[in-house]
Amino acid sequence: MHRTRFFDHVILLIGVFIMVAPVVVAFMTSTHEAADIHRNGLSLTWGGHFAETYETVLTREGGFTGKVTGFNMMLNSMILGLGFAVGKIVLSMLAAYAIVYFRFPLASLFFWVIFTTLLLPLEVRILPSYEVMNALKLTNTYTGLIVPLLASATGTFYFRQFFKSVPDELLEAARIDGAGPFKFFIDVLVPLSRTMMAAIFIIMFVYGWNQYLWPTLMTTDEGFFTLVRGIKQILLVWVGSNIPDYNEAFALAILAMLPPVMIVVIFQRWFIKGLTESDK
Amino acid sequence: MAAIDIAGVSKIYTGGVEAVKSVSIDIADGEFIVLVGPSGCGKSTLLRMVAGLETISKGNVTIGTRLVNDVDPAERDIAMVFQNYALYPHMTVYENLAYGLRNRGTPKAEIDARVAEAARMLEIEPYLDRKPRALSGGQRQRVAMGRAIVRKPAAFLFDEPLSNLDAKLRVSMRGEIKRLQKRLGTTSLYVTHDQLEAMTLADRLVVLNGGRIEQIGRPLEVYHAPASTFVASFIGSPAMNLLKGVLEGGRLHLGTHAIDLDYPAPTRGPVTVGLRAEDLRPASAGEQALLFRVDYVEELGAQRLVHGAVEDQPLTVALPPETPLASELAIAIPMDRLHFFSAENGKRLQRRGETDRTAMAVPARPQAVNLESVS
Ligand SMILES: Nc1ncnc2c1ncn2[C@@H]1O[C@H](COP(=O)(O)OP(=O)(O)O)[C@@H](O)[C@H]1O
Ligand SMILES: [Mg+2]
Numbered sequence: 315m316h317r318t319r320f321f322d323h324v325i326l327l328i329g330v331f332i333m334v335a336p337v338v339v340a341f342m343t344s345t346h347e348a349a350d351i352h353r354n355g356l357s358l359t360w361g362g363h364f365a366e367t368y369e370t371v372l373t374r375e376g377g378f379t380g381k382v383t384g385f386n387m388m389l390n391s392m393i394l395g396l397g398f399a400v401g402k403i404v405l406s407m408l409a410a411y412a413i414v415y416f417r418f419p420l421a422s423l424f425f426w427v428i429f430t431t432l433l434l435p436l437e438v439r440i441l442p443s444y445e446v447m448n449a450l451k452l453t454n455t456y457t458g459l460i461v462p463l464l465a466s467a468t469g470t471f472y473f474r475q476f477f478k479s480v481p482d483e484l485l486e487a488a489r490i491d492g493a494g495p496f497k498f499f500i501d502v503l504v505p506l507s508r509t510m511m512a513a514i515f516i517i518m519f520v521y522g523w524n525q526y527l528w529p530t531l532m533t534t535d536e537g538f539f540t541l542v543r544g545i546k547q548i549l550l551v552w553v554g555s556n557i558p559d560y561n562e563a564f565a566l567a568i569l570a571m572l573p574p575v576m577i578v579v580i581f582q583r584w585f586i587k588g589l590t591e592s593d594k
Numbered sequence: 595m596a597a598i599d600i601a602g603v604s605k606i607y608t609g610g611v612e613a614v615k616s617v618s619i620d621i622a623d624g625e626f627i628v629l630v631g632p633s634g635c636g637k638s639t640l641l642r643m644v645a646g647l648e649t650i651s652k653g654n655v656t657i658g659t660r661l662v663n664d665v666d667p668a669e670r671d672i673a674m675v676f677q678n679y680a681l682y683p684h685m686t687v688y689e690n691l692a693y694g695l696r697n698r699g700t701p702k703a704e705i706d707a708r709v710a711e712a713a714r715m716l717e718i719e720p721y722l723d724r725k726p727r728a729l730s731g732g733q734r735q736r737v738a739m740g741r742a743i744v745r746k747p748a749a750f751l752f753d754e755p756l757s758n759l760d761a762k763l764r765v766s767m768r769g770e771i772k773r774l775q776k777r778l779g780t781t782s783l784y785v786t787h788d789q790l791e792a793m794t795l796a797d798r799l800v801v802l803n804g805g806r807i808e809q810i811g812r813p814l815e816v817y818h819a820p821a822s823t824f825v826a827s828f829i830g831s832p833a834m835n836l837l838k839g840v841l842e843g844g845r846l847h848l849g850t851h852a853i854d855l856d857y858p859a860p861t862r863g864p865v866t867v868g869l870r871a872e873d874l875r876p877a878s879a880g881e882q883a884l885l886f887r888v889d890y891v892e893e894l895g896a897q898r899l900v901h902g903a904v905e906d907q908p909l910t911v912a913l914p915p916e917t918p919l920a921s922e923l924a925i926a927i928p929m930d931r932l933h934f935f936s937a938e939n940g941k942r943l944q945r946r947g948e949t950d951r952t953a954m955a956v957p958a959r960p961q962a963v964n965l966e967s968v969s
Binding site for chain 2: 483487490497506
């Protein structure tokens with residue numbers, strides 16, 4: 315093992331500073347009053363208005379309809395993030411299971427079809443996708459928000475690689491032990507994939523949470539606004555004739571960062587395990 | 595428990611590789627059969643066809659009285675032990691043993707009882723709550739055995755179960771497998787490439803070569819009367835010496851040596867002569883002998899292996915450790931221990947009046963072995 319020296323710590327500290335400083339500045343600034351921010355710019359000191367600002371942001375009803383709260387938007391983001399991550403894992407595990415463990419006609423054709431979806435992220439096919447959702451009357455629904463995002467092969471590939479690394483004898487032992495395809499999947503593959511699932515969950519949750527373009531297109535009803543798109547929306551609406559509510563914008567940005575950070579903190583042990591070590 | 599009948603079984607893999615070629619083996623109830631052969635000879639393929647993990651291209655496999663060609667592995671009433679153990683990594687030892695029973699809807703109380711019994715037999719009781727990761731290779735091997743035992747199957751199938759263990763553990767596990775098999779009386783089919791493992795475990799062994807059976811027989815039968823040069827060089831360590839010779843007028847010519855046989859020659863013309871290193875000894879004065887040039891010596895402690903050549907044909911001789919060595923030795927010809935093989939196809943040429951030295955060594959029915967003496 316390399317012994318850490320003073321210089322290594324300096325590099326680490328610089329890294330930490332670069333990563334964390336903007337967040338600290340945003341947080342500190344958000345505790346000041348809008349007028350102060352307007353006068354003094356960004357701030358590194360505690361402003362003392364933490365509770366009011368965050369309460370306002372979370373609970374004040376705003377928007378054109380006067381019904382949308384920050385809390386409401388947060389909930390929508392959560393549904394999108396969770397729905398996307400869970401949907402993605404379920405879908406890609408099943409697809410990978412089929413690809414790796416079953417011989418079916420035209421298997422390699424299907425494999426390549428799935429593969430090509432990697433070349434077609436949502437941004438490329440956004441108009442046709444919107445058309446389809448519109449025709450299905452799924453705009454302004456959670457389904458419409460989540461499902462089109464699911465259609466891409468990234469997760470499938472992670473799981474395919476993982477399943478291929480599982481020794482064949484495990485399947486054979488399970489077959490002799492009387493486990494059919496479904497039982498083998500649930501009893502053996504899913505538990506073995508736990509770390510992999512955690513890793514993919516984090517990646518996908520953050521990806522879903524941070525979606526901006528698709529929710530902007532899909533939702534016109536403010537009741538379905540997500541936090542990320544709401545930051546801008548709320549600013550637009552709340553900007554008064556005098557001073558923009560900078561403090562609330564910062565507070566909202568901090569809130570928008572919080573859940574992904576928490577997910578990473580909670581799952582990071584598994585995340586690292588899933589990406590580095592195979593549990594066999 | 596059940597007999598297994600393998601009748602004219604072939605395996606042709608997609609792509610046309612014929613890995614097993616019309617193999618027939620009749621396995622008696624309770625018998626321990628070892629499939630032995632070099633790597634790639636189709637042992638695993640044959641075993642996996644019996645297990646149901648590989649489809650049978652031709653022929654029939656019958657377990658008990660049931661034709662199982664189209665029966666699922668789980669329904670064949672067999673249990674298999676794999677080389678890499680194939681334990682479920684996320685389950686505890688207990689769960690590993692119980693999984694197959696649970697899937698069959700065995701009542702909880704009976705599962706507990708059976709797992710406890712198997713664990714006691716294999717001395718893995720202290721590890722029942724551990725994950726396989728936290729076990730040594732030998733312990734994992736025991737768990738894999740346990741998973742087979744709890745099911746109380748009609749037959750055990752082993753695919754090189756000891757290959758991943760170190761030499762010492764391999765010897766002790768070998769003994770243990772034999773002991774367990776005798777105690778349970780379960781028909782067993784065991785695959786290995788290790789001839790020593792095959793010799794020590796088998797009631798009967800089946801020597802495979804290129805997907806075909808070279809010989810089936812009790813270990814000593816195969817050792818003393820190999821059916822072909824392939825078997826001769828594969829079974830026994832060191833490998834049997836095979837020399838080119840010519841039989842003519844009741845004499846065996848090995849290069850410039852001419853040896854008078856005291857029995858009728860099995861054929862005339864060129865032959866392959868087999869000589870086991872351990873059947874050779876220094877000649878006393880006046881005996882018919884081969885002039886043996888010594889190249890180098892391997893000391894094994896109990897004996898020394900002397901490698902050299904008779905004229906231009908390599909020969910290995912096993913001598914007692916105290917034998918004096920010179921650069922040239924006169925080696926006696928053990929007349930009644932000469933093996934003759936056809937020079938064309940390597941098949942054994944039976945001598946007339948050859949005594950069957952295996953008959954006295956092994957009881958006729960393998961099951962008749964006294965269980966107390968082995969367990
Ligand atoms: N799934 C397969 N597809 C094609 N050929 C195979 C397959 N499995 C094994 N073989 C071939 O069949 C032959 C016998 O293999 P195997 O039964 O595994 O040998 P062994 O166990 O005696 O080492 C080998 O030549 C091997 O390459
Ligand atoms: Mg093999």
